[in-house]
Amino acid sequence: MGVYIIAEAGVNHNGKLDLAKELCLAAKNAGADCVKFQTWQTEKIITRSVAQADYQADNTGRAESQFDMLKRLELSYDDFRAVKAYCDEIGIQFASTADEPDSLDFLLTLGIPFIKIGSGEIGNIPYLRYMGSKKKPVLLSTGMSSLADVELSLEALRQGGAEDITLLHCTTSYPCPYDRVNLRAMDTLRAAFGLPVGYSDHTEGIAIPTAAVALGAVVIEKHFTLDRHMEGPDHLASTEPEAFRQMVSAIRQVEAGLGCGRKTPSPEERSISEVVLKRVVAARPIPAGTILTADDLTVKRNDRGLSARYWDLVIGTPARRDYAADDAIEL
Incomplete structure (x- = not known):
């Protein structure tokens, strides 16, 4: 199997079911293997007084708490059932990151192909153990973490029973400056833990995720939107359909060009x-x-x-x- 490419729609549906479906179709047409969202019940993941991150406040232009922002962007379980059915209809895999246990249990009823763990769960021992107990393949993003943080989180997942784990190198910055990406950390993760490694991208453009494939990434995840100028916290750090399609094409070219490693005339x-x-x-x-x-x-x-x-x-x-x-x- 080739590099697995995830269009991270995340919260770029702006809390609207019709827009979520448009994102699914655009991701399919851009060549993504999977379109991924984020699923949560706001009251279960955040207190009411937490301020927005700086990039969220800058990108939304709203003076509101994180709670109010997330509540406005929250889709219902019925919405996600409809999104999953639509993905099945058009032929693209559906996935979503569950930000709390009840949403994870719900997503598992939809038959998600893997459990995607966002960087915000690094060190969340009880939840990591719970996710590990589901015995599904796991993609673990490692933004905001040290090698020791990753080791601790892996131990918790394995205590729960997880076996099939892929690490995603990530720099949690929206958008991420090129000099903060540190793609060579992929080699460090691979050498330290002996696990497959991918890359979750927040940079502008397609150069960095394409380079990650040349460095051995088996999964590429990139934020995806219909229009970078839409209102919302993540649109500005996302890629529009045509650029995403170009990224997929570049990745497939690099993937083909990597070859088998044996030096012999063609x-x-x-x-x-x-x-x-x-x-x-x-x-x-x-x-x-x-x-x-x-x-x-x-x-x-x-x-x-x-x-x-x-x-x-x-x-x-x-x-x-x-x-x-x-x-x-x-x-």
Whole structure:
């Protein structure tokens, strides 16, 4: 299976079912394997007094609490049933991040293919154990965390019973500056834990997720919106359909270009080599029986005769026949 590409619709539906469905269809048309949302009951994940993060306040332009913002963006379980049915209808996988246990239990009734754990749950020991107990494949984002934080969270997941775990390197910044991405941390995660590693992207453009694939990412998740200028906390750090389609195309090209790692000429190269690689030819007329010396021979492109790699084997052997200049030399 190739790199698994997730269009992270997240909360970019702005609390509207019709917009959520539009995001699903746009993600399908852009080439995503999966469209993913976020599912929660606001009263169960946040107190009423918590302020918005700076980027949320900047992007929404609203003087409101996180509670009020999340309540405004919350979709109902019935909405998500409708979204899942629509995804099945158009042929794209549906997934969602559950921000609390009741929503996780609900999503599991919809048959989600994996449990996606957002970076905000790093260190949430009881919930991580609960998610691990569901014995589903897990994608764990690792934003805002150190290696020790990741180790602690993995231990909790495994205590619950999780076995199939993929780590997603992530920098929690919206949008993320390029010099804060630190893609080489993917190598560190892979070496430290021996697990598959992917990348959850918050940068502008498509260069960084494409580069992540070249570094071995098996999953790419990128925020997705219909219009970056819509009102909402995540639109500005998201990718519009055409750019997402270009990213998918670039990823598939890089994926194909990575190959198997074995260094051997391709079939096309073998054909070209027949007329491009140098061969041993006569430098001047040579009578039959002449003991061949370097003065008798040269190397040129030719479509027959011995490869130049056999030069040392030819020197000191008798000419098998009369050779005119530029004739291919035979052993």
